[in-house]
Amino acid sequence: MSADASSDTDGAPAANPPPISALRLLRNPGFAGLLVYRLLAMLSYQIVAVTVGWHIYELTRDPFALGLIGLTEVIPYFCFALFAGYAVDHLPRRKLGMFACNGLLVTTLMLAGVASGALPTGGFGFDTLTIYVAIAVNGVVRAFLSPVYMSLFARVLKREHFARGAGVSSVVMQTGLVLGPAMGGALIAWGGKTSAYLVAAGFALAAAIAIITLRVSEPAPQAERAPVFKSIGEGLRFVFNNQVVLGAQALDMFSVLFGGAVALLPAFIHDVLHYGPEALGVLRAAPAAGAVLMGLRLARRPPQKNAGRLLLYAVAGFGLCIIGFAVSRDFWLSAAMLMLSGMCDGVSVVLRSTILQLSTPDEMRGRVSSINGIFIGSSNELGAFESGLAARLMGLVPSVIFGGCMTLAVVGATAKLAPKLRRLDLRDLQ
Numbered sequence: 001m002s003a004d005a006s007s008d009t010d011g012a013p014a015a016n017p018p019p020i021s022a023l024r025l026l027r028n029p030g031f032a033g034l035l036v037y038r039l040l041a042m043l044s045y046q047i048v049a050v051t052v053g054w055h056i057y058e059l060t061r062d063p064f065a066l067g068l069i070g071l072t073e074v075i076p077y078f079c080f081a082l083f084a085g086y087a088v089d090h091l092p093r094r095k096l097g098m099f100a101c102n103g104l105l106v107t108t109l110m111l112a113g114v115a116s117g118a119l120p121t122g123g124f125g126f127d128t129l130t131i132y133v134a135i136a137v138n139g140v141v142r143a144f145l146s147p148v149y150m151s152l153f154a155r156v157l158k159r160e161h162f163a164r165g166a167g168v169s170s171v172v173m174q175t176g177l178v179l180g181p182a183m184g185g186a187l188i189a190w191g192g193k194t195s196a197y198l199v200a201a202g203f204a205l206a207a208a209i210a211i212i213t214l215r216v217s218e219p220a221p222q223a224e225r226a227p228v229f230k231s232i233g234e235g236l237r238f239v240f241n242n243q244v245v246l247g248a249q250a251l252d253m254f255s256v257l258f259g260g261a262v263a264l265l266p267a268f269i270h271d272v273l274h275y276g277p278e279a280l281g282v283l284r285a286a287p288a289a290g291a292v293l294m295g296l297r298l299a300r301r302p303p304q305k306n307a308g309r310l311l312l313y314a315v316a317g318f319g320l321c322i323i324g325f326a327v328s329r330d331f332w333l334s335a336a337m338l339m340l341s342g343m344c345d346g347v348s349v350v351l352r353s354t355i356l357q358l359s360t361p362d363e364m365r366g367r368v369s370s371i372n373g374i375f376i377g378s379s380n381e382l383g384a385f386e387s388g389l390a391a392r393l394m395g396l397v398p399s400v401i402f403g404g405c406m407t408l409a410v411v412g413a414t415a416k417l418a419p420k421l422r423r424l425d426l427r428d429l430q
Contacts, residue, residue, distance in 0.1 A: 046180025067388015085370025103141025185281020
């Protein structure tokens with residue numbers, strides 16, 4: 001199969017497209033190369049996320065400081081996301097992906113310098129400040145990662161393969177979410193924070209090489225480019241005028257915003273479960289492990305009928321699992337609750353990705369993906385800040401229970417306010 005599927009995505013799909021296996025999709029060199037890029041970038045980012053959380057908590061012993069990690073990253077992400085989407089729609093996508101990976105490399109080396117003492121910080125809390133500065137820069141470069149991936153996804157697969165491709169992609173992404181935290185925790189325990197940061201820098205460099213050597217054709221440069229703000233406005237109008245896309249994005253944003261407990265895991269490990277950094281890696285990896293199992297299932301049988309209803313049920317299940325995690329005092333029960341939450345989230349990821357790919361015109365994928373990133377990607381960081389603030393105001397365990405209950409409320413509100421999403425059948429979008 002050719003790596004260039006752009007002509008297939010522009011035309012209408014066959015009335016009865018032949019089924020294709022996940023293994024056959026992986027024989028597509030463009031798709032396989034794109035997944036390698038995504039996995040390597042994910043490993044780099046996740047190792048840094050685990051190491052930074054442990055690093056900051058060692059320095060401050062304050063759950064609120066963990067929440068500030070998310071806020072520090074999301075503010076620059078917000079500022080640059082829409083412009084990143086515009087750039088992806090108008091500039092060479094592989095070069096932008098390489099730029100983003102090189103940005104990850106630089107910020108990770110900066111963090112390694114702080115951890116090793118090679119980068120002078122002057123003491124008096126400036127080491128913590130330097131870490132937050134590196135995280136802020138990371139937020140800028142991260143704004144490019146998802147739009148680049150989502151735009152190239154539609155160039156390497158035929159339209160009728162989007163649903164199965166989203167399942168395979170989810171497995172790869174969640175594999176990175178499993179391996180990254182586990183590697184991060186192990187590297188901290190056995191080699192120290194500096195070693196963890198340096199390994200993450202190696203993955204970032206490898207991701208840059210993978211994306212620039214990717215076998216894929218890109219759209220021809222436009223003779224005339226629309227003004228930046230007019231072009232961004234077109235993307236915003238598309239999302240906010242599409243009840244299905246907007247409903248799916250808002251559902252995930254608010255559920256993760258209130259239901260995320262991952263940012264508080266260092267505090268749970270220290271104060272509730274009483275384990276070390278290797279346990280942090282296990283708990284960080286548990287949700288992704290569940291999502292991998294679910295992704296494997298959905299890659300074999302992509303959901304079609306009653307997709308909207310299934311999405312709502314999955315997010316409700318996520319909220320219930322977060323409540324179960326909060327009340328657990330046993331390490332392995334806590335890990336099981338997080339794993340079940342990942343299985344529910346895996347359903348949400350595949351359905352949301354498929355909805356976005358099937359609903360978005362090719363020339364707007366960068367902008368729509370960046371808007372999706374603001375809804376989805378930023379919700380993790382805002383959720384981390386909300387979790388830290390709620391833990392300070394309510395206490396560690398009550399704040400997570402509150403978040404799970406709010407997730408259930410979000411599901412109810414979405415089901416009422418977005419009836420088209422509730423009744424969605426993916427075959428209607430094809």
